[in-house]
Amino acid sequence: ELKVEQNPLFLSMQEGKNYTIYCNYSTTSDRLYWYRQDPGKSLESLFVLLSNGAVKQEGRLMASLDTKARLSTLHITAAVHDLSATYFCAVDAGNQFYFGTGTSLTVIP
Amino acid sequence: NAGVTQTPKFRILKIGQSMTLQCTQDMNHNYMYWYRQDPGMGLKLIYYSVGAGITDKGEVPNGYNVSRSTTEDFPLRLELAAPSQTSVYFCASRGRGPDGYTFGSGTRLTVV
Numbered sequence: 001e002l003k004v005e006q007n008p009l010f011l012s013m014q015e016g017k018n019y020t021i022y023c024n025y026s027t028t029s030d031r032l033y034w035y036r037q038d039p040g041k042s043l044e045s046l047f048v049l050l051s052n053g054a055v056k057q058e059g060r061l062m063a064s065l066d067t068k069a070r071l072s073t074l075h076i077t078a079a080v081h082d083l084s085a086t087y088f089c090a091v092d093a094g095n096q097f098y099f100g101t102g103t104s105l106t107v108i109p
Numbered sequence: 110n111a112g113v114t115q116t117p118k119f120r121i122l123k124i125g126q127s128m129t130l131q132c133t134q135d136m137n138h139n140y141m142y143w144y145r146q147d148p149g150m151g152l153k154l155i156y157y158s159v160g161a162g163i164t165d166k167g168e169v170p171n172g173y174n175v176s177r178s179t180t181e182d183f184p185l186r187l188e189l190a191a192p193s194q195t196s197v198y199f200c201a202s203r204g205r206g207p208d209g210y211t212f213g214s215g216t217r218l219t220v221v
Contacts, residue, residue, distance in 0.1 A: 033209040042212045050207050095159055101151045
C-alpha cells in the first residue's frame with residue numbers, strides 16, 4: 001500500500017513569514033495533487049502536478065514535484081491570515097488517490 | 110454544472126437505524142469514491158467505483174455497502190448504524206484525464 005506522509009502536521013506561523021510543507025510518498029507516481037480544506041467545508045483543488053520538476057504557483061502558494069525523490073513541497077510566501085486552513089497532498093495510484101494526513105496551518109496576525 | 114451533489118447535508122441517526130447517503134455527479138466521470146473524515150483527521154476510503162456496475166472496497170468498508178447502477182449515482186448505504194460511524198462523509202468523482210478529484214460538500218452524520 002502506498003504511504004503518504006506530510007509534515008508538519010500542525011503549523012502556526014506569523015503573518016509575513018515563509019514556510020514549506022512537505023509531502024513524501026512511498027512508491028512511484030508522476031501525479032500529485034494539493035487540496036485545501038477550510039473548517040467545516042469540503043476539499044478544494046489547489047494544484048495539479050503531472051510530471052517530474054513541475055512547478056505551479058497561485059498567489060502566495062507554490063507547489064513543486066520531484067518524482068525521483070518522491071517528494072512534493074507546498075511553499076508559502078509572506079503568509080496572510082486567509083491562508084489558514086488544512087492542506088492535503090494526494091498521490092495518484094491509478095484507481096484511487098492516497099491522501100496525506102493533512103497539515104493544519106494557522107496564520108497568526 | 111452542479112458537479113458532485115451529496116444529500117443530505119446533515120443527519121442524526123439512532124443506533125441500529127439504517128440510511129442511504131446519496132451522491133450524484135453530472136460530469137460523466139467514470140471514477141467515484143466515498144471517504145469518511147473523523148474530526149481533526151484525514152480521509153479514509155470506504156468504497157470506490159471505476160465505472161457503472163463495478164465497485165471495490167477501500168480501507169474501511171465494514172458497516173457500509175455501495176452500488177453503482179448508473180454512471181451518475183453512487184449511493185452509500187449504512188446498515189445498523191453505530192456510534193463509530195459518526196463522521197463527515199465525502200463523495201468524490203474524477204474522469205480518466207489528469208484532473209484530480211471533485212468533491213461533494215459532505216454529509217455530517219451523527220449516530221446517537
